[in-house]
Amino acid sequence: xxxxxxxxxxxxLAAIIWGLPAxxxxxxxWDILAALLVLCGxxxxxxxxxxxxxxxxxx
Numbered sequence: 001x002x003x004x005x006x007x008x009x010x011x012x013l014a015a016i017i018w019g020l021p022a023x024x025x026x027x028x029x030w031d032i033l034a035a036l037l038v039l040c041g042x043x044x045x046x047x048x049x050x051x052x053x054x055x056x057x058x059x
Contacts, residue, residue: 001055008048015041 019038023031050057 002052005048005051005055008044008051010048012041012043012045012048016045 015037019034019041022034023038025031026034
């Protein structure tokens with residue numbers, strides 16, 4: 001379970017790192033999709049961090 005949480009954190013950070021510049025660089029409607037990717041990446045990273053700190057939170 002800890003590996004899955006770390007993968008959530010890394011995937012979320014990758015989405016944030018790619019999505020923030022892309023949201024400003026791309027034209028409409030692709031900038032909206034990049035901004036949504038940043039939002040999903042933020043949520044994934046936060047859930048992953050929660051699972052690392054409190055392993056049985058959802059169980």
